[in-house]
Amino acid sequence: MEKTNNSSCLSQSTKFSHHPLNSKRRERIPHVKWYQRENFIHLTLEISNCKTPEIRLDADNLVFRGQGNPDMLFYELNITFLHPVNLQKTNYSIHSRVVELKFEKSIPSWWTRLVKPKEHQHWLRIDFQNWKDEDETEEETNKSERENYRQNTSGWSKHIAENIAKGSHLCPLGISVMSGSMTKEKGLPTIHQESGLTGINVYNYCTTYQDSDNEFISDLEED
Structure with a gap:
């Protein structure tokens, strides 16, 4: 210039x-x-x-x-x-x-x-x-937002695997392990393997841990 x-x-x-x-x-x-x-x-x-x-x-x-x-x-x-x-x-x-x-x-x-x-x-x-055009710029914005979403959620697999290891009742995969639908014989959760947390024993959870899922709901109490 x-x-x-x-x-x-x-x-x-x-x-x-x-x-x-x-x-x-x-x-x-x-x-x-x-x-x-x-x-x-x-x-x-x-x-x-x-x-x-x-x-x-x-x-x-x-x-x-x-x-x-x-x-x-x-x-x-x-x-x-x-x-x-x-x-x-x-x-x-x-x-x-x-x-x-x-x-x-x-x-x-x-x-x-x-x-x-x-x-x-x-x-x-x-x-x-x-x-x-306006549509093109919107697509660029959406693409940028998707890239930011991928970056922000890149540790999501690790987060789920850690919750399984902690025996979190709020994690769907953790519930599957604790309910017996997913066992060592049936195979470890794929998300656990992909996260690289092979040193964590996902089956070593506390069955007596209290959380909101175990709270008594009065509205469902039978007369």
Whole structure:
């Protein structure tokens, strides 16, 4: 990144102005690619060698003027966003081939389009390399949550095997061992073998241990 300008404290009608541009000069509209996430939009203006652009920004309006490309032509982009953006969290970066702008949305949401007019904008196209639909981001979130779940439950097998060894009445496998449905002859619980706790005697449990499963329930008492 050759040059970065961050606007950390922007007010309404903020203006980055590095040099005056002649309003009578014929200015072209640059080609623009865009993509979004729920909380921001990102624009890529395809203007090379744009050293000192002029950028005006309101909550829902962007005016960009700059000179660049091999012939050093003048470009202007004037758009009204579909929804307002947050002026306090806006920045742009100047590269050798493009100018990138990133705007945080005032209200996180998925926009149906970038600009307010519904008509086709010939200069605007989707940045397919970075584009993701709402469903795709939800799937990424779900995948991340599943990975976190696997990490958090990786010791679950060990936990069950330890409960069996302690004779916990709350563990289904422990109940199976204590009830006689699972014995040494019938084989050890697979979960015990997979956990690596082969040194624990799962049959050495205390049959007199009191827990909530043995409590008297008055509602079930026969008359």
